[in-house]
Amino acid sequence: MAAVTSRLSGRQTCAPENEDLSDEQMQELLEQAAARLRTQATSAQITRQEEQVFRFPRLDAGALPKSYVRSDGHVAHLDSARLLTEKDRKLSSQARKVEDPITVKKAVLEKKKATTGSDWFDLPRTDLTPGLKRDLQLLKMRNVLDPHRHYKKESGKMKAPEFSQVGTILQGPTEYFSARIQNRDRKKTFIEEVLSGEAETGRFKKKYGEIQNTKTSGKKAFYKALKAKRAGGIKKR
Structure with a gap:
């Protein structure tokens, strides 16, 4: 077989x-x-049906930019002027500074902590100068400046605010005659305003005299003043 x-x-x-x-x-x-x-x-x-079903559409790339490589026969020429933009060419021709990312992050955090943020109008951190410290102390003792005004009592020592800013109130044009402060009465600090008011009224000096009279009542100074008053009365007779 x-x-x-x-x-x-x-x-x-x-x-x-x-x-x-x-x-x-x-x-x-x-x-x-x-x-x-x-x-x-x-x-x-x-197979022919599958090719018709899964046939991809032809893509139109549009107008492509001119290539920076041109061929001349078997030789390729490169257009070096189109490889870099004028901005990149200037950056490449000069020294560039490379910063430490940790240092940059630290500087950003310090800058962020220097103000209260946009929610509080970017108030800067308080620069506690001697003049500002005196003004804050005077504000704390403002209840003794005017006996007709009463303020909320504060307990504890004076503590400067962490964030603050000192500004100048500008009067509007409608307040020129009603609430305008004359130039000779304008002062730079609160201390100058208080001293200027004391020179006009003499309230502190008068108050000091009343306190001293109360303290010396019934003591040697009071007895000496009484003797001098009596002696003066005898001489007049």
Whole structure:
């Protein structure tokens, strides 16, 4: 027995060497070959349908910029003027400063802590100068300046605010005659205003005299003043 290969089906059929294939065998081989052809045709049709379904649209790149590389035959030429912009060319020709990121972050945090932030109009940190310290102390003792005004009593020592700013109140044009302060009465600090008011009224000096009279009542100073008053009365007689 020898193996016989069919060109149509590719299958091998065992048959005697000297014997021809029977009609039944030939019919079987032809049917197998026809089935194989139908399968191949169906697969090819499915592949063409898939290509039509999944075909990507053609992209339009538009007007592309001119390339900075041009070819002259087998030689390529480079346009170096188009590799960098004029700004980058200037930066590359000078020394550049490289900052430490930790130092930069620290400086940003210090700058942020120097003010109260945008929610509080960026008030700066208080610079406690001697003049500002005196003004704050005077504000704390403002209840003794005017006996007709009463302020909320404060307890504890004077503590300067962490954030503050000193400004000047500008009077409007409608207050020129009603609430205008003359230039000779304008002072730079609160201390100068208080001293100027004391020079006009003499209230503190008078108050000091009343306190001293109360303290010296019934003591040597009071007795000496009484003797001097009596002596003066005798001489007049």
